[in-house]
Amino acid sequence: MPELPEVETTCRGIAPHIQGQAVEGVTVRNSKLRWPVPRGLNKTLSGQSLITVGRRGKYLLLNFPQGTLIMHLGMSGSLQIVTSDTPVRKHDHVDIAFTNGNILRLHDPRRFGSIHWTTAEPLQHDLLSQLGPEPLDTAFNADDLWQHARKRKVAIKQFIMDSHVVVGVGNIYASESLFRAGIHPKRAAGKVSRERYEALVKAIKTVIRAAIKQGGTTLRDFTGGDGKPGYFKQKLNVYGRQGEPCNNCGKPVSHCVMGQRATYYCTQCQK
DNA sequence: CAGCGCCCCTGCCCGC
């Protein structure tokens, strides 16, 4: 499910309900996520007060006095704030109960998500230390991206989806950003001009910013609602629109598979 | 070491 905007929305949505609260207990119903849920999480977290909820890429960071709980939602994961009378559904794998009565509940049918506990500096964790810049940060800019891409033969689409290059550009936004920038997804990363990287960086920032803004509209009823992201409704130019007319030129939108991922583009508008 | 496939898993939709 989550691309970065949804993780950001989740981060903002859960924080006010659990920040500053002490953990009462942890229930693990199924520890078999992508990696095993750390053993003894109940003992580790109980009594500790959650300081802040943060995010790095698509990893959520729950900062406690004695360490950090790192969570990834994978493809199908979601977090909800519930209470003790909320019925447990299938695939509700982990509950973190707080003393104010709120429960942070992880739901993940495909179990591609993961949970890690570290007592060290979280950004130095193996999974985080090699991550590229945040897309909305000034550190993500055309000059550095172009420099990074020099001599790289990998297709531009796979390049921008590589979390070592930039975090948070998932499959939908990769297609959408390339369309906006007029760049063909199969073009080699090293064969994209510096000028066109300007357009691409701008497009990525625009698309992600807009999606976060839309995700934000669902924040209000985050606790009561199902946490469904707003960006489903956002106007997608090419993603999932195979055969439909391009919004720019009218030519049917093309589709192919790159790196086992569906890819959508317009052969007229993207070169 | 860049560049590729593979795979973890369930749900859902489509065609027969």
Add this chain to the structure above:
DNA sequence: TGCGGGCAGGGGCGCT
């Protein structure tokens, strides 16, 4: 209505 196949918004790992 049942069943098999294909596909899904991620990303680490292992092989060449």
